[in-house]
Amino acid sequence: METLGAYAILLAFCLSIYAFAASLAGKLKHKPFLIVSGERAVYGVWVLLTTAAGILVYSLLTSDFRLAYVAARSNRAMPLVYKFAAWWGGQEGSLLLWSWLLSTFAAVVVFTNRRKHRDMMPYVISVLAFTQIFFCILNAFVEPPFQVLAVGKGVQAVADGNGLNPLLQYWLMAIHPPALYLGYVGFIVPFAFAFASLVTKQPGEAWIATTRRWTLITWGFQSIGVMLGQGWAYAVLGWGGYWGWDPVENASLLPWITATAFLHSVMMQEKKGMMKVWNMVLISSTFFLCIFGTFLTRSGIVSSVHAFAQSSLGTWFLGYLAIAVGVTTFFILKRLDYLKSEAHLESVLSRESSFLFNNLILLASCFAVLWGTLFPVITEAIMGEKITVGAPFFNKVNIPIGLALLLLTGVGPLIAWRRSSWESLKRAFRWPTVVAVLTIAILAGFGVTHLYALVSFGLCAFVIATIAMEFFKGARAISVKNQMNMLFAAFELTHRNTRRYGGYLVHMGIVIMFIGYTGAAFNKDTTKEVTIGDRFDIGRYSLQVKQVTDGDNPNYSWQKAQIGIFVGGEYLGELMPERRVYGSSGQPTSEVAIRRRLNEDLYLNFASMSQTDANKAIIQAYVFPLVSWIWIGFYVLMFGTLVCLIPSKVKYSYAKTAVVGVYAKQTETAK
Amino acid sequence: MKTYLRFGVLVVAIVGTLAWLAASGINESKTYYKTISEVKEMQSAVMGKRIRVTGDVLPGSIKREGEHVHFKIHEKERNLQLDVVYIGKDPLPDTFRDNAQAMADGKMLQDGSFHASAIAAKCPSKYEAAPGKQPAAQPLNAAKPAATS
Secondary structure (H helix, E strand, C coil), X not given: CHHHHHHHHHHHHHHHHHHHHHHHHHHHCCCHHHHHHHHHHHHHHHHHHHHHHHHHHHHHXXXXXXXXXXXXXXXXXXXXXXXXXXXXXXXXXXXXHHHHHHHHHHHHHHHHCXXXXXXXXXXXXXXXXXXXXXXXXXXXHHCCCCCEEEECCEECCCCCCCCCCHHHCCHHHHHHHHHHHHHHHHCHHHHHHHHHHHHCCCCCCHHHHHHHHHHHHHHHHHHHHHHHHXXXXXXXXXXXXXXXXXXXXXXXXXXXXXHHHHHHHHHHHHHHCCCHHHHHHHHHHHHHHHHHHHHHXXXXXXXXXXXXXXXXXHHHHHHHHHHHHHHHHHHHHHCCCCCCCCCCCCCCCCHHHHHHHHHHHHHHHHHHXXXXXXXXXXXXXXXXXXXXXXXHHHHHHHHHHHHHHHHHHHHHHHCCCCCCCHHHHHHHHHHHHHHHHHHHHHHHHCCCCCHHHHHHHHHHHHXXXXXXXXXXXXXXXXXXXXXXXXXXXXXXXXXXXXXXXXHHHHHHHHHHHHHHHHHHHHCEEEEEEEEXXXXXXXXXXEEEEEEEEEEECCCEEEEEEEEEEEECCEEEEEECCEEEEECCCCCEEEECEEECCCCEEEEEEEEEECCCCCCEEEEEEEEEECCHHHHHHHHXXXXXXXXXXXXXXXXXXXXXXXXHHHHHHHHHHHC | CHHHHHHHHHHHHHHHHHHHHHHHHHHHHCEEEECHHHHHHCHHHHCCCCEEEEEEECCCCXXXXXXXXXXXXXXXXXXXXXXXXXXXXXXXXXXXXXXXXXEEEEEECCCCCEEEEEEEEECCHHHHHCCCCCCCCEECCCCCCCCCC
């Protein structure tokens, strides 16, 4: 079995090389049958990698402990779900997942474009196949998943495996890596089309239109991946945070930032034919950052609490990136003429300018995060001394950036294209500004003095007001015209232009998430050594440690603290934070208990029993205001993304009105 | 041209502000990586700077005292030890235990002990290399131990 898996990977490697060579040669020598055979090869690669992945999963599910990978990641007592999730629980399996997803996407792209974009497809396939070759090299030669355990010369199975890292035995973590990988891998498709359009000098923006759905879906998966990571950190890691600016977290955020910038700036290209070079650069950087993110997490170049493996992967990744960046840069420079902008910026107060600043700020954030993440590497190279920066650096730069973006979220969509007058701005923003000022005044009246929090809540109110006004204005027009009630009218409105109103919903989700993040300004925490039966206070809560119980099951042994919650004498129920020690790995984990409410979460962690007094438990208690809104905002964001994907009822052609205008003006002056 | 000038001014202002914030953020939170021997050798030089020391947790040295945790990390090659007091608020990572490779963030005190405000830990490597309880089994076609993730 495992031999078959290993051979499947090797064959996939050879076939990818063929797909790459055949597509390129077929295009350059004008041999259509070669191109078609290249496309067939893409399907072949998918079949082979599916076989390999299937064998790995089968071995995991059947606990085939002759395999080193299975023995290190799985054990008999683990629930079936985690046995499956062990596929991506380690280095070799993760890379196989990457490779398999890539082959799947490639097959889908080839299939859906079997009659479209014939001139671009050979180049699209070569980009996909080239990347596939790279990952197959990793699968086949650098991190092979099908190694067998051996003593002396015979293959030998161990009685039981080590089990999946207990921290990963949590449902969010079981789906976090695939979601993030879908987001990472997916960006190769828009990149491949962008590249192909660059090489073949496509007229118009075919690549943007074709890949718009891909980009959005991929962006959605990346958002899911990033958010699941946050939810997991919050519920499992036990320090109560959702974001620690760890290199691995940053790695997942970087491509998300550039992708967000790209989603905005393509609108400029579709509508006005501007920022063509910029969009090329953005989509390329997004894809490269995806590869770079995999490299960061997989190579162990920056030390991280995630304790990823040290390995020789790094050189391979750098090699691939060097080639890919080199070739892309070469073609962008070579095609500069073809990427000329069709219009110019006319005013600082315009939609164009708001897009421009949105991009500038997003990119600044991306750069700051990248810089901070690589700081140890950079300082070691330049000064010979490893220096690292922590969360204060990231927060200091990114909080103002976040607030500025929030402001633009409100301003951008309402400002006119080309140029806006102060009068129209006043009309559009009078009420939102009033709402924002009122919010700040009320909060300040209630004794909130945290500056950033005040600004943030004010801006959130501002943006919510602008979005609400947009929906209201549009819906009222429809309801008056069609005699509909406002709710139906709002649906109708959204359906007519899903892209615009879905976008507003995404913005709304972001704003709600910001409300949740801002809550962090008011976090409370305490660590207490409590005798069983005693109480201690945090915020308005009074907590009583009632008793500590223990027991075990085949997978782990546990110890639970039963803690009663009181507020002002009223009993609100109890929470049971837990400590586990996993049998096969001997690794302890804490299972926090969280009382989730819309206004605040009460979060308890059972650190351990006191070492000096057997009757005392060490309890860490936290109060996190508003944190639930982060997850709620995320659902809104996902909903908005889905709305964007629904085709609009009315086809809005993104005719380049402004360009026609400029042209008309020129002909007028020519007369 | 006037429009572009305005844009230029705005862009420079934004980038400048962010660069200034970044620079001050770096100064506030920069942390030097040091080995135990480096810390021991240049006590005075590292005093007051934020540093990050890495070493293996000495088995049996982890002691909780109220909210603080005392432990020792050591550098095997040169047989050096460092006393660490963890004074941070966050719970210690689950991977932090005897023989684990620990990374302590904090400052040196005059008495030669190290006050850590944050601890990160990696599992001891023997856990990675020995699946089950039969340490004799090794990967057949490569000598490298399977890694944790």
